[in-house]
Amino acid sequence: MTTSFSAAVPDSLLDALFLPFAAGALRLPADGHALFLHARDGFRLRETAGAGWLCQQSFKPFADALQRAGRRVGEPAPDRRYPLVLLLPPRQRDEARAAFARALRHLEPGGVVLAAAANNAGAKSAEADLARLAGALRSLSKYKCRVFWATPRPETVESALLEAWLALDAPQRIEGGYLSRPGLFAWHRIDAASALLAAHLPADLAGRVADLGAGYGYLAAQVVARCPQVQAIDLYEAEARALEPARVNLAEACQASGREDMAGSVHWHDVTAGLAQRYDAIVTNPPFHQGRADLPELGRAFIASAAEALLPHGRLWLVANRHLPYEATLASRFAQVRTVAVQDGFKVIEAVRA
Known part of the structure; x- marks a missing residue:
């Protein structure tokens, strides 16, 4: 891709x-x-x-x-x-x-x-x-x-x-005790859209999961905390400066949940280039900006990569700004698409592969 x-x-x-x-x-x-x-x-x-x-x-x-x-x-x-x-x-x-x-x-x-x-x-x-x-x-x-x-x-x-x-570039603790650093997406806070997605993650997510555009690892940490049937999680992030905080936050989430033996890895990777691994579920708050410009094609590329990486009957859980036109792309790639929540200008969507 x-x-x-x-x-x-x-x-x-x-x-x-x-x-x-x-x-x-x-x-x-x-x-x-x-x-x-x-x-x-x-x-x-x-x-x-x-x-x-x-x-x-x-x-x-x-x-x-x-x-x-x-x-x-x-x-x-x-x-x-x-x-x-x-x-x-x-x-x-x-x-x-x-x-x-x-x-x-x-x-x-x-x-x-x-x-x-x-x-x-x-x-x-x-x-x-x-x-x-x-x-x-x-x-x-x-x-x-x-x-x-x-x-x-x-x-x-x-x-x-x-x-x-x-x-100033050193990783530092922020809201919620997470490790982050200046310049990352929502680096000094928990992003409201990601928090909304985390609040709606189903407890029955299971198997191997990926977090696409993981940032400092907030969503992945929430998957570990909320989804006890998940056996392994991979984090994909294009910004190398996020990798160390993501590893720390993932390890701390596993420890807090008593799941120190859970398989997890962090990858420096451009998600829009596709994924080699296949997954039972994928979570993402995809980027839709580059610099100051809106670029919804980025979100569509994340959706396409997720669709190709999911196993049959695999599930995508996505959050996006309400105005972003992702529904047509989702409908063309998934057998079932439903809007789970609309709140504070964001929408949470679940899409299931055939």
């Missing part, structure tokens, strides 16, 4: 990021090495990046797109330093601040940290945060974006602030 996540970043954002090189304000490193945090594939990257560039990306569809383009994708070694660190800061501010701190941590003395953000995606706040950490910046504005950069001097970087911002 072809992924429904758009792997392409707007050309304008990469055009802005690389504008200082085109304008002669910056030069590419003589040794050909650079680190690109939260990297995205695109024409400008393919045109500019060399073999010595390392692209870091924790979101599986975007990491896959970079690899297909021939980029080297991975995490930098803790002590590795680069003459150039590029960054597309994420929207969530704590996550972005941690990313800026990480950029400086991996920067060589005398090196350049370079970032770009769209004007309607917090560019001014991001620029102010980098200035607070790195000192004086230079900037350009074009393509409805801002690109800004610095060559931090050690004496201008406040080490206490650097360490505090690095710590």
